Amino acid sequence: MSGCGAEKGLMSIDEALELIRTQPKALKTEVLALAQGLNRYLATAIYSEVNLPSFSQSAVDGYAIKRSLTQLQDVCFEVIGEIKAGSELDYQLADGQAIRIFTGGKIPEGTTHVARQEIVQVESDKIRLLEQIKPHADIRFTGEEVQQGQQLADVGQSINIGALAALSMAGVQRIEVFQQPKVAVVITGDEVAESPEDLQAGKVFDANGPLLKAWFKDYGIDVEILHIVDEAAQVTACFELLKYTYDVIITTGGVSVGDYDFVRPCAFETGFEQVFWKVKQKPGKPLFFAAYQSPEQDHHCYLLGLPGNPAAVYVSMQIYGKVLLDALQNQRQAVQWFSAILTHELKSDARERFLRMHAYFEQGQLKLQSLAKQQSHMLSNLMQANCLVRIPANIPLNAGQEVSGIFINN
Incomplete structure (x- = not known):
């Protein structure tokens, strides 16, 4: 079989996810007021110091x-x-x-x-x-909901709104959580338009910068977006500066094999070691993951190099980006895929695909409707998509077959 999907050395999706999930070293912990703990991961278990109710x-x-x-x-x-x-x-x-x-x-x-x-x-x-x-x-009656000394939350639990309210009711005021990663986002490329007039010069509006800034805001992290041109010296200088002060560097573009794809060679030049490069998936085949460890101090920096096409950026962040950020906070559960029924046929492809789809319940079954315009440079179908669905490689699928996916709410 020929084609880019059959290229030798491509890693499977599950192998790539396993490496991102298990290899990063968890960050240190910090103690916060409970009110500041929303969407953070607990570093220590919490036990109730009171009965609930505290009196009948x-x-x-x-x-x-x-x-x-x-x-x-x-x-x-x-x-x-x-x-x-x-x-x-x-x-x-x-x-x-x-x-x-x-x-x-x-x-x-x-x-x-x-x-x-x-x-x-x-x-x-x-x-x-x-x-x-x-x-x-x-x-x-006293203690009918919670007994004094009873465990309320375990290590690794995410503090969502419900958990925050439950802990507040039990009188918990401070919690120990894993630090959130400090993240730098680097948008590479000379093609980003600064104004509508720039479009006439062969440039395009930037979707990746706003996409990533919003994605991290939804996750709960503020990031600074950096734009650099496709010049090796600038990419190298950028990585050299960022690797000491950031836990994660996310890049878009420059990870393939073109004349102006400098992310990998510049990463190697600045001390990063490759964990993997190229995943047998569509979109996002040239995905690059590397790690840097400072010899002088106990500091690690992880570089997740995303392709430049915005759909590949979006899919890679939903699948791999979240796993990386969670792993740094010692949250290492495998991705939880749902199962659902296709409502139409799908042609086969040499690579496993992530398709943007719309999931809905009908007569007690979760069903999936594929959306048009799935190419990696297209984003318009995200207006209707509520999930990413894994389509296995080299297998044509019929209506009624079961596939797996994840829900997206952002």
């Missing part, structure tokens, strides 16, 4: 009552006070007594039930229960 409380607006007998319907109780949420009043109920209580209010001593107000008839300073209720009804 009412689950409804109603009445705390004490009744030694099982019969409650049509029984009257004397109301002796009121407890609001946050109240420090201490009451002790005797048999046949009730206290008006609101949701979150502390259950007074002696309480056997809480009767929600919808089943209570108020009669002056007494109440009558209109229904029978079970013992301990509508009481949230």
Whole structure:
């Protein structure tokens, strides 16, 4: 078989992902206020220092009552006070007594039930229960959700909004997390247009710079975008400067075998060692991954060289970029691929492909609809795409066959 897809020495997608997932050395840790921990990865497990709830409380607006007998319907109780949420009043109920209580209010001593107000008839300073209720009804007991000393979160867990809220409720104020990588983005090439007039000179508008800046913002990292021309001296000087102060360098363009593709040779000149180059995939075959270790200090810098075509940049960041950034924060789980059903035929290709598709549920099945304009220089179908789908090499696919992919929400 001929063609670029059959080129010898190409690495498989899974082999490349495994190297990016396992080789980077995790960054150091830092302690942050919980409020600053959104989307960070925990470096230490968290255990609750309190019970949740920390005291028994009412689950409804109603009445705390004490009744030694099982019969409650049509029984009257004397109301002796009121407890609001946050109240420090201490009451002790005797048999046949009730206290008006609101949701979150502390259950007074002696309480056997809480009767929600919808089943209570108020009669002056007494109440009558209109229904029978079970013992301990509508009481949230101390520690029923979380026991003191119980593990709340494990090492490696991502602090999403729900986790942040749950930890806040348990009184957690500071967390230890892995540092986020410091990232430099280098856009190479002489063809980027500065104005509409530049288009007439054979240039193109820059999609990669805005794409990557937005991608990193969504991930939670601010990056500086650098533009350099296709000159070996400038590329070398750029890498020499960045490798000491950044954990990751992302480049676009200049990783193939053209006369002006300087990323690989300049990386080698500045001390980077190749981990892999060229993956049997489409788009993004010339993907380049290299590592630098400073001999003077315990510092590593990783270079992920992306092809220049914007679709290849987008796909490579969604698949490989996220794995690299996560690995540096000691998050080394393999990519979780979903399975879904194709709704149409697909021709075979010599390389495994990532196609932009639209996934939707129909009659309980996740189905996939391919989108037009899949070439690596095209981005317009990202307006409709919500997933990237892996299409195996050298196999024509029929409607109804199962394939795997990942969802994209950015």
